[in-house]
Amino acid sequence: MLNFLRKGRPHELLIRIRSSFWFVPALIVIFAILLAFSLIELDQIYDDRLLARWPRLLANEAEGARGVLSAIAGSMATVAGVVFSITIVALSLTSSQYTSRVLRNFMRDRANQVVLGVFVGVWIYCLVVMRTISDDDEWKFVPSLAVLTAVILAIIASGFLIFFIHHISSTIQASEITASITRDTLRAVDRLFPDEIRNGSEMPEAHELQAGQRWYPILADAMGYIQGINAGSVLAFACERNTVVRMESKVGEFIAPGRPFASVAMEHPPDASTCRDLNRVVAVGIYRTIEQDPAFGIRQLVDIALKALSPSINDTTTAVSCIEHIAVILTRCAQRSMVSLRSYEGDTLRVIARRPDFAELVSLSFSQILESAEGNTEVLLRMLLALEQIAYGTCARQRLATLRLHVRQIEQAALRGLKADEALQRIRDSVKRTDAVLDLSESTKMLDCAPVSRP
Structure with a gap:
């Protein structure tokens, strides 16, 4: 870590910390240790007054306090192992079902990091508190407030376990x-x-070097x-x-x-x-x-999308969902300089x-998917609909020309791959509709470029 600081690369260090699976759990463990020591000190100062005020909540014998803390610590260690195992299984399934490039999204997921940190933190907390319990005749000490807090933390951790099961089952869905x-x-x-x-052209200015x-x-x-x-x-x-x-x-x-x-x-x-x-x-x-x-x-x-269109998976719905989300991103890009x-x-x-x-992003978005979806009517129609949606977001002539190029490519792919007359007719109708939107967007090209309204 110090090596990155010496190299003056704080951005790289921030990325590594954010995507690491240990940073947030480490902070929670440190907080748990500080909480344990703080409550132990409070017990030493206010133990008699707290016991007199809340005897039913705080009264504990040394042996009983050890038993409670041991049970909580053991269960937290077991659950932490289960949480880690579930996470690894989810990562493996995601990598094989979708793509290994999304694994870092799971590693950066704050919910997964917090849940693991909570269970490890409660476990460390119990160990720290348990070592201070003494039943010697010369010095007897039972940190009643810290033991009660351990029980409360165990109840909270149980809620985190339920949340984690729900969260992990949601996050692995496409x-x-x-x-x-x-x-x-x-x-x-x-x-x-x-x-x-702000206008229909984005030609970069050339820079002339000095003599x-x-x-x-x-x-x-x-x-x-x-x-x-x-x-x-x-x-x-x-x-x-x-x-x-x-x-x-x-x-x-x-x-x-x-x-x-x-x-x-x-x-x-x-x-x-x-x-x-x-x-x-x-x-x-x-x-x-x-x-x-x-x-x-x-x-x-x-x-x-490519994994979903592969013969081994053949999941058109997931591919269509990817195209819909790509359209959202490209629509935002189409509106920006x-x-x-x-x-x-x-x-x-x-x-x-x-x-x-912009042309590079559009090509990245559709070219490879088109190669894998020549005979898939639904995917081709969704790609045309995506181009239509993007066209509503811009009137820049160069960008509209890029969208027209991909409309033609999709049309050619449909003619090569589709055999049913009904499917071909659906593609032709969609192409006409997309071309009409492109024509409308280009006709509204003004000095102050703004997205067109849907007719």
Whole structure:
């Protein structure tokens, strides 16, 4: 952990902590230990007065208190093992039924982490309290308040067990998995593309180098996926060296040592310290994360759809659900400006950061699914309906052209794969309806672009 802090990669550290299965349980265990010591101290100070006021609740013999704490500790340890086993089984089933890429969603699930932490925390609490019980003739001490709290915690933990069984049975359902991925992806889209598109064109501005400058590549010193880029640190780096940084790789792309991931505009080749400092502001890991990478959320939904359309599973309903959720994400993207992010120092351009392109996201969403669904009428119809829904959200000419291209591809796939006249006619009717919506959206193209209203 300290290694990440020294490297100046707090984003990567935050991702690892959030997705780890131990961090929240560790905090709960620490809280349980502090609670145990606090209640023991209160018992030592106020024991006589508390016993006199609530004798029925707090009166305990040393042997009876040990028995209660032993029973609670033993049952909590057993239940914690059961919870861990159920979680592992759920992870295995999810990986085989859907895709291994959604496992990190379960690892990041706060409910699973809290439930495991509660049972382990109550177990540790009982052990800490039990060791303070003494029935020696010279010094007798029974922490009555702490023992009563242990009973209350055991009752609360029983409620957590019921909640966990309900929660885990819900989270392994396809609808819940796709909805969870969609929510995370929409939050990433809102963070990455906060601005609404205001006109029908998104052509990035070209940057002209100053006299004597040229682009020099910065080579990566790590292997893995780009999980995040610290925009503030990149801007500070560019200002300090009076240069322009152009990111050649997007968040979510795989890089390897020796591969250029960025370029700097300088008069002379960058030295080793320059390359090292720029590498430090890029978080690289062995897996993709969704915080700055909405394409990864779409990738997960596509993988679930492909698994559902495989001959071994053949689950059209799940594939249709994935397409419906992809349509929600792309509709949000269609309304947002997705040009390359540019950061300035005053009026001076300092950073050019690549971001996902709308055409790339649409292709990622539909191309592979289309290859696996040529003969599936329901999936093809749902894809056309998704394109129609996305078309209502934009009037940008380039984006509408992208949607038209995929309508034509779906139409061609239907002609190749469908044999029944009724199915072909349904596809033709849907294509006409989608084309009409695209025409309507393009006809409303104005300087201040806004989504069209459904007729």
